[in-house]
Amino acid sequence: MRRLEDFRLHLGNHELVPIVIGGMGVDISTAGLALEGARLGGIGHISDAMVQTVSDRRFHTRFVSNKAKLYKYNAANSDKSAVIFDLGQLAEATHNHIGKTMEAKRGDGLIFINCMEKLTMNGPRETLRVRLRSALDAGIDGITLSAGLHLNSFALMEDHPRFRDAKLGIIVSSLRAFQLFLRKTARLGRLPDFVVVEGPLAGGHLGFGMDWADYDLITITTEIHRYLVAEQLNIPIIAAGGIFTGSDAVTYLESGCAAVQVATRFTVTRECGLPDNLKQEYFSAAKNDIEVNLISPTGYPMRMLKGSPAIGAGNRPNCEAYGYLLDGSGNCAYITSYNREVAAHPDAKKVSVPDKTCLCTHMRNFTCWTCGQNTYRLKDTSHRLSDGSYQLLTAEHVFRDYQFSTEHNIALPD
Numbered sequence: 216m217r218r219l220e221d222f223r224l225h226l227g228n229h230e231l232v233p234i235v236i237g238g239m240g241v242d243i244s245t246a247g248l249a250l251e252g253a254r255l256g257g258i259g260h261i262s263d264a265m266v267q268t269v270s271d272r273r274f275h276t277r278f279v280s281n282k283a284k285l286y287k288y289n290a291a292n293s294d295k296s297a298v299i300f301d302l303g304q305l306a307e308a309t310h311n312h313i314g315k316t317m318e319a320k321r322g323d324g325l326i327f328i329n330c331m332e333k334l335t336m337n338g339p340r341e342t343l344r345v346r347l348r349s350a351l352d353a354g355i356d357g358i359t360l361s362a363g364l365h366l367n368s369f370a371l372m373e374d375h376p377r378f379r380d381a382k383l384g385i386i387v388s389s390l391r392a393f394q395l396f397l398r399k400t401a402r403l404g405r406l407p408d409f410v411v412v413e414g415p416l417a418g419g420h421l422g423f424g425m426d427w428a429d430y431d432l433i434t435i436t437t438e439i440h441r442y443l444v445a446e447q448l449n450i451p452i453i454a455a456g457g458i459f460t461g462s463d464a465v466t467y468l469e470s471g472c473a474a475v476q477v478a479t480r481f482t483v484t485r486e487c488g489l490p491d492n493l494k495q496e497y498f499s500a501a502k503n504d505i506e507v508n509l510i511s512p513t514g515y516p517m518r519m520l521k522g523s524p525a526i527g528a529g530n531r532p533n534c535e536a537y538g539y540l541l542d543g544s545g546n547c548a549y550i551t552s553y554n555r556e557v558a559a560h561p562d563a564k565k566v567s568v569p570d571k572t573c574l575c576t577h578m579r580n581f582t583c584w585t586c587g588q589n590t591y592r593l594k595d596t597s598h599r600l601s602d603g604s605y606q607l608l609t610a611e612h613v614f615r616d617y618q619f620s621t622e623h624n625i626a627l628p629d
């Protein structure tokens with residue numbers, strides 16, 4: 216009976232435990248969680264989603280309040296095109312978050328940053344350019360491109376001195392998306408160092424439509440594996456989404472994947488950035504408490520707990536402070552929905568917006584409880600204490616359980 220420990224992920228000169236802790240914004244995959252992944256010999260992710268907020272929390276900078284002050288005059292205006300990011304400050308915040316994380320790194324593993332293209336920040340190209348390049352400047356080991364096709368992202372880093380030495384890869388949910396990416400980046404003479412293939416059971420945004428249940432991860436990884444073999448391309452596949460036990464992981468490694476990316480099981484660890492009381496919501500969730508809906512203004516379906524306060528909330532858009540989802544013209548689908556409800560209920564003190572949510576505000580406040588499909592199984596991974604709560608786990612415990620378990624066993628904590 217093979218264990219995940221019997222495999223290794225080779226990335227350049229690195230030989231790694233084939234466990235990648237996936238990026239979870241906004242600071243759900245904290246530096247502390249990513250550092251544990253690296254210390255234990257795998258790969259940990261931090262995320263650059265709302266990095267200015269993250270820098271303010273970690274380092275007491277004042278990026279968000281300063282931005283809010285600067286654009287306060289615009290708060291009641293539904294045209295947000297004037298609300299732009301100061302690129303110098305964006306670079307500084309990225310530098311703070313990544314630089315301090317990399318300084319603290321111990322062990323043989325690696326730390327990557329998850330970079331979502333859908334964070335268009337009222338200036339998609341220039342903000343993404345700064346995010347990617349300042350991550351490289353700050354010494355990140357690798358970048359995982361996500362939430363988008365990223366057809367120009369490699370080109371944005373092309374002339375950076377670390378473009379060929381940092382580990383760069385992308386998350387896709389279909390062979391077609393991956394082929395588009397490869398075709399577009401072919402002229403740069405640099406293949407991605409890895410591809411994360413994320414299936415429909417993942418947390419966060421999904422790379423599928425509302426027909427997500429018609430797809431399954433093993434079919435997609437197998438298809439991409441066959442394609443890479445046929446094209447003689449040596450790009451390690453990292454399978455993600457719904458891999459809950461070490462034995463699940465071994466199935467993917469035996470089918471040609473080089474590693475797995477996992478997240479849900481780490482949401483109930485001490486190192487995870489969710490508030491502890493919210494971790495209990497994740498532990499106690501039933502299958503029926505989880506849904507995939509379309510309230511994210513990105514247009515991608517997103518999985519979350521039905522009890523998320525973000526669902527149906529009607530707060531005034533907070534773009535002056537945040538504004539991460541503003542497209543290149545200062546629009547966000549939530550603003551449109553919010554204005555519609557305000558116009559329909561002119562006398563209401565508060566409105567409810569059923570179809571979209573102010574994702575920046577709710578991810579920032581941990582009131583959008585995004586989760587993987589297997590969240591309802593978390594209760595089987597720990598002890599229930601006498602007060603009815605569940606014992607939090609350590610990242611090391613979960614990591615080692617993936618690494619050493621067999622026969623779908625899940626080790627309970629001491």
Ligand SMILES: Cc1cc2nc3c(=O)[nH]c(=O)nc-3n(C[C@H](O)[C@H](O)[C@H](O)COP(=O)(O)O)c2cc1C
Nearest residue numbers: 237238239240361417418419456457477478479587
């Ligand atoms: C709470 C949570 C937040 C997530 N946030 C992000 C994110 O910001 N960006 C991203 O690319 N993936 C995100 N994901 C997806 C994970 O990185 C990972 O690929 C996936 O959830 C793995 O499947 P699993 O959760 O079943 O182990 C998130 C997942 C969870 C559970």
